[in-house]
Amino acid sequence: MEMECWVSMPKVELHAHLNGSVRNSTLLEFAKELGEKGIIVFSDVEHVVLKDDRSLTEVFKLFDLIHILTTDHATVTRITKEVVEDFAAENVVYLELRTTPKRNDSRGMTKRSYLEAVVEGLRRVDAVDIDFASTGVVLENKKKSCYMNNECDGISRKKIYVRLLLSIDRRETLEAAMETVKLALEMKDVGVVGIDLSGNPRVGEWTTFLPALKFAREQGLHVTLHCGEVPNQEEIHRMLDFLPERIGHACCLEEDAWRKLEMSKIPVEICLTSNIRTNTISSIDVHHFADLYNKKHPLVLCTDDSGVFSTSLSKEYAIAAAAFGIGKKDLFQLARNAVELSFAGEKVVRELKELFDLVGKSLAYSD
Numbered sequence: 001m002e003m004e005c006w007v008s009m010p011k012v013e014l015h016a017h018l019n020g021s022v023r024n025s026t027l028l029e030f031a032k033e034l035g036e037k038g039i040i041v042f043s044d045v046e047h048v049v050l051k052d053d054r055s056l057t058e059v060f061k062l063f064d065l066i067h068i069l070t071t072d073h074a075t076v077t078r079i080t081k082e083v084v085e086d087f088a089a090e091n092v093v094y095l096e097l098r099t100t101p102k103r104n105d106s107r108g109m110t111k112r113s114y115l116e117a118v119v120e121g122l123r124r125v126d127a128v129d130i131d132f133a134s135t136g137v138v139l140e141n142k143k144k145s146c147y148m149n150n151e152c153d154g155i156s157r158k159k160i161y162v163r164l165l166l167s168i169d170r171r172e173t174l175e176a177a178m179e180t181v182k183l184a185l186e187m188k189d190v191g192v193v194g195i196d197l198s199g200n201p202r203v204g205e206w207t208t209f210l211p212a213l214k215f216a217r218e219q220g221l222h223v224t225l226h227c228g229e230v231p232n233q234e235e236i237h238r239m240l241d242f243l244p245e246r247i248g249h250a251c252c253l254e255e256d257a258w259r260k261l262e263m264s265k266i267p268v269e270i271c272l273t274s275n276i277r278t279n280t281i282s283s284i285d286v287h288h289f290a291d292l293y294n295k296k297h298p299l300v301l302c303t304d305d306s307g308v309f310s311t312s313l314s315k316e317y318a319i320a321a322a323a324f325g326i327g328k329k330d331l332f333q334l335a336r337n338a339v340e341l342s343f344a345g346e347k348v349v350r351e352l353k354e355l356f357d358l359v360g361k362s363l364a365y366s367d
């Protein structure tokens with residue numbers, strides 16, 4: 001199967017971190033600018049950004065550097081626009097983009113102003129039509145938008161639905177986590193649909209964030225958790241007992257946690273390249289995707305950090321096809337099933353299903 005087939009297939013991305021998805025070229029451009037201003041040493045940064053294999057620990061050091069490069073309002077707006085357009089270009093038709101609202105006093109940035117800069121980035125998307133506001137107020141270009149260009153009148157454009165998840169970083173306090181949840185509630189009308197718990201899994205305690213996550217759920221926000229990136233069985237069990245609507249990774253579960261996951265049927269956001277590159281999973285041959293897939297456990301293929309791990313959602317499908325011997329039709333079905341696992345509202349779910357069914361009828365997806 002050549003890559004073109006996976007690029008042209010409609011796809012759903014449910015686990016993508018904004019600052020992890022920035023193009024390397026853009027990061028290097030920012031690094032050059034800050035290097036010229038004497039704020040950083042460009043050659044050191046260039047080496048770190050372009051480094052390929054990095055441990056999970058090194059990934060978080062890289063994020064500290066990325067955040068130095070990107071944490072001002074204009075940059076956050078620019079990377080949001082670029083990331084959305086990159087996903088749309090490879091026919092991701094629905095994107096749940098997650099990001100950690102950041103307070104940065106030296107840049108006059110609050111969590112709210114950070115998020116407003118992200119939303120401004122959504123507004124500036126112009127290479128495709130974008131639907132990002134849950135109120136259905138879309139900044140749709142007048143031209144008819146349709147999927148994959150080649151089925152309409154030729155002048156039409158791709159369309160991508162984008163919804164936002166606000167991330168709580170495990171380094172944060174409960175108070176900061178609560179501020180993020182309250183911000184999510186206030187910004188539902190511009191497409192915020194849920195909360196993510198992420199950050200260095202070796203830092204912070206589950207109990208710190210539980211009250212904020214309970215409050216988020218009570219208030220109607222969807223919750224997904226990074227779970228099982230490191231073998232902390234006690235935390236894994238407590239996260240599964242919380243019954244999040246989805247979890248990310250699920251790499252280091254021992255037998256009893258594994259059974260609990262299967263019984264609970266909590267959908268898993270699988271990030272193959274991320275897990276292999278960080279050596280969280282030693283090789284694709286032993287990745288738990290196969291076990292979950294064969295047991296028909298709900299799962300969705302995701303990129304995690306397409307910039308940091310030099311991947312794309314199309315590549316993740318190509319890897320799954322090659323590594324697990326899954327055909328086009330079955331992977332198309334897997335992508336379509338991901339619509340049901342999304343935190344999108346029913347109107348968007350209905351429209352996405354219609355889109356998949358329209359495309360599915362074409363011969364491209366019969367084996």
Ligand SMILES: CNc1ncnc2c1ncn2[C@@H]1O[C@H](COP(=O)(O)O)[C@@H](O)[C@H]1O
Pocket residue numbers: 017018019020059063098099100101167169198199200201226229274278304305
């Ligand atoms: C590789 N595995 C991972 N495990 C846990 N958290 C991760 C992650 N990859 C990324 N993040 C989280 O996403 C943030 C960057 O995007 P934003 O600044 O929020 O847009 C990182 O700081 C980290 O908290």
Ligand SMILES: [Zn+2]
Pocket residue numbers: 015017198226248304
């Ligand atoms: Zn992640």
